Amino acid sequence: MKVSVATPPVAPDEPVIELRELTKSFPGNPVLRGVSLEVAKGESFALIGGSGTGKSVILKCILGLIPWDGGIVRVNGNKPSLSSIAGGARIGMLFQGGALFDSMTVFQNVAFQLVRGPGRVSAAEAREIAARKLERVGLEAKIMDLYPSELSGGMQKRAGLARAIATDPDILFFDEPTTGLDPIRAAGINRLISGIVGESGTTGFTITHDMSSVRTFASKVALLHSGQIVWNGAASELDTSDNSSLRQFVEGSARGPLT
Amino acid sequence: MKGSTELARHQLSEPVFWLAFPAVVGRLAIRICVGIGSIVLFAIDALGHVVRPPFHLRELWQAILNIGFYSLPIVGLTALFAGAALALQIQAGSARLSSETAVPVIVAIGMVRELGPVLCGLIVAGRVASSIGAEIATMKVTDQIDALRTLSTHPTKFLVVPRIIAATVVMPVLAGVGDIIGILGGFLVSTGRLGYNPDLYVDFTVRFLETSDVVSGLVKAAVFGFIISVIGCYFGANSGQGAKGVGRATTNSVAAASVLIIAANYAMTELFFRS
Structure with a gap:
């Protein structure tokens, strides 16, 4: 069931997410030095790069959680800000640590947006939708009345994913979705994201340094280094590109242009 | 050189x-x-x-329970012993002036004007300002505040407003209960240990206690509730990163709320009783 929330119209050929010459500095630390990228509707985009290269800063700028210094950021053609997260687009977000609300049960977390806001549904309906979304991410409905502290790390991540997709958003953001998970659970999360993003034209934007995630669900990839995009291309080119920075990152080599 | x-x-x-x-x-x-x-x-x-709008009534009810209902036992116990000790001290002082009959009146006035609201404020500051500060700071460092924003929910509306309304509304109730229990503590000590006549004690308490005494104490309590919630939320929302940031937010919340309560109490006492 789609919860109806007003969404700004987007022209078919207009990118869903657009960054032009984005710059952002923190005191004494220029983080982004002119980042430009575009994400088309229905694309599964992965922004890769080492720790501290500015991936999370880009994500926060796209969402509008932090202001940027220069350049243009548009989501669905609108400027994101604190009062208009992701430019008012219908979004879902999976945070690195899940970011489930500790004081609420799994059901209250998953149904958070379903029972609030303009498109709210009845509690019974919200419970039904929550059960369906939990099942979609491989969790049983019987955990709905548990608190996040009673779940394992992997289950918290899945519950966070269920919350992100509860209202069938148009854009899904994933912040390091596999961090802190063992390889088997990470592969499970990657498969889930691949399935969910592939469904009904949802656009995916992932920041990660996990190449297995990128290979599982990304259709387009950009490599960020020192606050700049040093490679941008289709996921199928990851192993064929001769870009030295990309080669070093993909092979996990200590030697190369990425220091 | x-x-x-x-x-x-x-x-x-x-x-x-x-x-x-x-x-x-x-x-x-x-x-x-x-x-x-x-x-x-x-x-x-x-x-x-x-x-x-929107108004988050469920969160408001939860805040009323957390701040008001769960603070009742500690506020009640503190008021009981404070009232009892106050009766002993006033009896010792008034005996020097041969005016022991003033004990019920001064215990009642002392409780409703000063000790009730101030003790209640300090106890709730210790219990609630710290918990609000720690809770919001933890939410901040674990991305829960950002998660609220991505779920189209304004953190101030969802986290701060319910706590401010709840604290401002329930503090006068807590202080009122504290006043009654404190006066009861004074009554028990005065009649049980100091030999006061129970009927006379109650009669003196009721006859000389004025409405303005009670109202001023309750107004003070409401202001203290506002201070406690604003300070707790402020330090939580502006905490640093990591466990250190959460710890500092907790400590600062209690320290700042306690100091501001004492300062505001003096200012309001000047305002209400100077004439």
Whole structure:
């Protein structure tokens, strides 16, 4: 069931997410030095790069959680800000640590947006939708009345994913979705994201340094280094590109242009 | 040569020291002013959200339970012993002036005007300001505040407004209960240990206690509730990162709320009773 929330119209050929010459500095630390990228509707985009290269800063700028210094950021053609997260687009977000609300049960977390806001549904309906979304991410409905502290790390991540997709958003953001998970659970999360993003034209934007995630669900990839995009291309080119920075990152080599 | 360098350093260091002292005081004063200004702006922003929908009634009810209901036992116990000790002290003092009959009146007035609201404020500051500060700071460092925003929910509306309304509304109730229990503590000690006649004690308490005494205490309690919630939310929302940030937010919440309660109590006492 789609919860109806007003969404700004987007022209078919207009990118869903657009960054032009984005710059952002923190005191004494220029983080982004002119980042430009575009994400088309229905694309599964992965922004890769080492720790501290500015991936999370880009994500926060796209969402509008932090202001940027220069350049243009548009989501669905609108400027994101604190009062208009992701430019008012219908979004879902999976945070690195899940970011489930500790004081609420799994059901209250998953149904958070379903029972609030303009498109709210009845509690019974919200419970039904929550059960369906939990099942979609491989969790049983019987955990709905548990608190996040009673779940394992992997289950918290899945519950966070269920919350992100509860209202069938148009854009899904994933912040390091596999961090802190063992390889088997990470592969499970990657498969889930691949399935969910592939469904009904949802656009995916992932920041990660996990190449297995990128290979599982990304259709387009950009490599960020020192606050700049040093490679941008289709996921199928990851192993064929001769870009030295990309080669070093993909092979996990200590030697190369990425220091 | 070496001696002349040391002399020059000595001549330089003395005025530098006398300049450094006012500079430190000035920096401290500016930090305090900036801090107070930030808290006032935070409170004004939160008050702006109080009157604008959406209203999160479930969170308001939860805050009323957390701040009011769960504070009742500790507030009640503290008031009971404070009232009992107050009766003993007043009896000891009034015996020197041969005016022991003043004990019921002074216990009642002391409780409803000062001890009830102030003790209640300090106890709730310790229990609630710390918990609000720690909870919001933890939410901040674990991305839960950002998660609220991505779920189209304004953190101030969802986290701050319910706590401010709840604390401002339930504090007078808590103080009122504390007043009654405190007066009861004084009654029990006075009649049980000091030999006062129970009927006369109650008669004196009721006859000389005025409505303005009670109302002023309850108004104080409401102001203390507002202070506690705003301070807790402010330090939580402006905490640093990691466990250290959460710890600092907790400590600062209790310390700042306690100091502000004492200062506000003095200001309101001047306002209400100077005439």
